[in-house]
Amino acid sequence: MKKVLALLMVSMLLLAACSSGSSNGTESKKDSETNEITAWAWDKNFNIKALELAKEGYASENPDLKVNIIENAQDDIVQKLNTSLSSGTTKGLPNIVLIEDYNAKSFLQAYPDMFHPLTGSYETDDFVQYKVEATSVDGENYGLPFDTGVTGLYVRTDYLAEAGYTVEDLQNIDWKEYIEIGKKVKEATGKRLLTYDPSDLGILRTMIQSAGKWYVKADGTTPDLADNDALKLSFEIYKELVDNDLMNFHSDWNQFLATFNGGEVATVTTGNWITPSIKAEASQSGKWAVVPHPSLPGMESVNASNLGGASWYVLNVPGKEQAVDFLTKTFGSNVDLYQKLVNEIGAIGTYIPATEGEAYQTEDEFFGGQTIISDFSKWAEEIPQVNYGMHTYAIEDILVVAMQKYLDGQDLDKVLEEAQQQVETQIK
Amino acid sequence: MIQATTKQSIESKPRKYNNKLRLKNGLIGWSFIAIATAMIGLFYFYPMAQALILSFQSGAGANLQFVGFDNYLRLFTDPTFIAAVKNTVIYLIIQVPIMIILALLISVLLNDKKLKLKGFFRTAIFLPCITSLVAYSVVFKYLFGTDGIINQLLINVSLISEPIQWLTDPFWAKVTIIIAITWRWTGYNMIFYLSALQNVDNSIYEAAKIDGANAFQQFFKITIPMLKPIILFTSITSTIGTLQLFDEVMNITKGGPGNATLTISQYIYNLSFKYTPDFGYAATVSYAIVIMIVIFSIIQFKVAGDKNA
Numbered sequence: 028m029k030k031v032l033a034l035l036m037v038s039m040l041l042l043a044a045c046s047s048g049s050s051n052g053t054e055s056k057k058d059s060e061t062n063e064i065t066a067w068a069w070d071k072n073f074n075i076k077a078l079e080l081a082k083e084g085y086a087s088e089n090p091d092l093k094v095n096i097i098e099n100a101q102d103d104i105v106q107k108l109n110t111s112l113s114s115g116t117t118k119g120l121p122n123i124v125l126i127e128d129y130n131a132k133s134f135l136q137a138y139p140d141m142f143h144p145l146t147g148s149y150e151t152d153d154f155v156q157y158k159v160e161a162t163s164v165d166g167e168n169y170g171l172p173f174d175t176g177v178t179g180l181y182v183r184t185d186y187l188a189e190a191g192y193t194v195e196d197l198q199n200i201d202w203k204e205y206i207e208i209g210k211k212v213k214e215a216t217g218k219r220l221l222t223y224d225p226s227d228l229g230i231l232r233t234m235i236q237s238a239g240k241w242y243v244k245a246d247g248t249t250p251d252l253a254d255n256d257a258l259k260l261s262f263e264i265y266k267e268l269v270d271n272d273l274m275n276f277h278s279d280w281n282q283f284l285a286t287f288n289g290g291e292v293a294t295v296t297t298g299n300w301i302t303p304s305i306k307a308e309a310s311q312s313g314k315w316a317v318v319p320h321p322s323l324p325g326m327e328s329v330n331a332s333n334l335g336g337a338s339w340y341v342l343n344v345p346g347k348e349q350a351v352d353f354l355t356k357t358f359g360s361n362v363d364l365y366q367k368l369v370n371e372i373g374a375i376g377t378y379i380p381a382t383e384g385e386a387y388q389t390e391d392e393f394f395g396g397q398t399i400i401s402d403f404s405k406w407a408e409e410i411p412q413v414n415y416g417m418h419t420y421a422i423e424d425i426l427v428v429a430m431q432k433y434l435d436g437q438d439l440d441k442v443l444e445e446a447q448q449q450v451e452t453q454i455k
Numbered sequence: 456m457i458q459a460t461t462k463q464s465i466e467s468k469p470r471k472y473n474n475k476l477r478l479k480n481g482l483i484g485w486s487f488i489a490i491a492t493a494m495i496g497l498f499y500f501y502p503m504a505q506a507l508i509l510s511f512q513s514g515a516g517a518n519l520q521f522v523g524f525d526n527y528l529r530l531f532t533d534p535t536f537i538a539a540v541k542n543t544v545i546y547l548i549i550q551v552p553i554m555i556i557l558a559l560l561i562s563v564l565l566n567d568k569k570l571k572l573k574g575f576f577r578t579a580i581f582l583p584c585i586t587s588l589v590a591y592s593v594v595f596k597y598l599f600g601t602d603g604i605i606n607q608l609l610i611n612v613s614l615i616s617e618p619i620q621w622l623t624d625p626f627w628a629k630v631t632i633i634i635a636i637t638w639r640w641t642g643y644n645m646i647f648y649l650s651a652l653q654n655v656d657n658s659i660y661e662a663a664k665i666d667g668a669n670a671f672q673q674f675f676k677i678t679i680p681m682l683k684p685i686i687l688f689t690s691i692t693s694t695i696g697t698l699q700l701f702d703e704v705m706n707i708t709k710g711g712p713g714n715a716t717l718t719i720s721q722y723i724y725n726l727s728f729k730y731t732p733d734f735g736y737a738a739t740v741s742y743a744i745v746i747m748i749v750i751f752s753i754i755q756f757k758v759a760g761d762k763n764a
Contacts, residue, residue: 102728105728105729106728109516109727109728109732112516112517113516113517113732113734115517133515133516133730133731133732134516136515136516136731137515137516137517137518137731137732138516138517139517139518141517224623225623225711225712225713226708226709226710226711226712226713276601276620276623277601277623278596278600278601278622278623278708278711279596282600282601417515417731418730418731420729420730421725421729421730421731424535424714424725424729424730425535427711427712427713427714428534428535428538428713428714430713431625431712431713431715449533449534449535452529452532452533453533453535454731
């Protein structure tokens, strides 16, 4: 009988431990005098290094604050935020987190009050306008803009020369001209024009943003597919690239890198963050140049667009004042930090005063002496601002299917109409 | 002598004591399973009930509201969900029979008394099963890349002139997934058949041989009927496994191109983590899988006959 009692007691204890554990978790520390903050970001060579540079600079003036920098994969950050925030607990979450611009509004609107507003804590006019729009909800500013995803058209000058073109011929072209050049280049060199992952419609996003359009209307919630002329034209251009066999397909990042590092394509059209990967193939030094992103022909569209890019957000947890102080004194105002970011990791910020600095004027020998950083910053200021809304990836998965149907020969209007209907039922 | 005394002593004990003993034994028994039961209740049934409640709610992230049966109705009009179900059914119809037939054939070959190096072959075929799902998926992704080793091999032996788009063509991507899961799970099913075959009395085969039955007749008239319960078991577990397919698709094709290889489990992942999270609808899709597994299992029991259940 004693054994039975003992067993029962143990099991009671265990159950009691389980239940008390969860009730303790909800009590949060009310200590605003924390001198330790944590920041999450992805990409060791880019974002993490940027944070470390910022930490160094901050520590020289504010030695009391301890900043923990933790590297997580971007997908992991998204998952951890979603699971923690939806269960209503902020335990274990960092003070500062990096969120991709396309995802930002999804978090800000899905979890109101979980993020600390930054309105007024830094000068929004000092930042590139499209970034400010991407980090705000209902007029309240939640994010401190970080890197820009400003796009450029990376071109192989040697392949162009074989087809009789110079870099000058590619300045400020539109997509139709781009395709014509591509046909000639393929004839002369046998190389395709560009490479793309068919499940990733980043190229469409860059096309429509250059015309100031997005998958949703300016309110961020109304799907804008069926009557979106820019999107329609982008679909047509995409099909033309595929039909003329100018598009090479890859299925993951490593194949992507291998394709242009191996000299398989004549151009790469993507965000400036690809620069380090292009330069990774040292033997191609001097053979590359960067020209402005192609515009959409026949409509209001600029030779500048954006792909990716992220911003810093502060979570509404103890230590938020310190976190805001850290961010505003580093990424929010420190011109020298941005020079270091350019010199040491090639990260182009969106802080306009920093573009006057020396590092931005450096000539890059790999790109034949072009001042690419200054060029990119110039283009970044031209990027039309759009409201990304909170459903970019959900809509894009539907569009990937629509694109497949369109490439198979279905009518474009019908395909987009169907996509529009599907999006309307899916996002509420 | 000892036996006699014990028997006597038990008989002489009063009945009351016997009851007490039974009660004590019963209590000890219950206490052994009490913790496990409580834990299963806490970690299995409580989340299941919560998920069921969740499946009647909808909204972005933390802003969930009760919507009644809306989520379940939405399933029927959601083209992505329908595409995911279609893909899963295609995997099911094509991959499960191929795998079971292969596993059966291999196990019969390995059961051959005269086969040498039996241990080596058995290990070699079972080995894929102990590799991590993610690790083998990544390897397959590289094998089947446009300039991967499979394409190079096929081009070099002049079977094809252009590389096959194993990962970016809607048809070939499905083929790649089917090849991958067949490679991974055939050995696992084979082990079940092998152990069942070793329980089949050899005298049945001897009798059949004396009666003049050839190898095919032995296989179809003896081996298959004797293995019927195991075949049923493996086809049910394979069906459940296929309905829950996630790691391979996530790592090899990410569901693409388009939704050509998307599975239901991956759609749940996308709804929860890739898009603006709608955990309510994601829970509804999970319950759709539960319902489908139940239906498929009932069908398989009926087809195979209830006696073997």
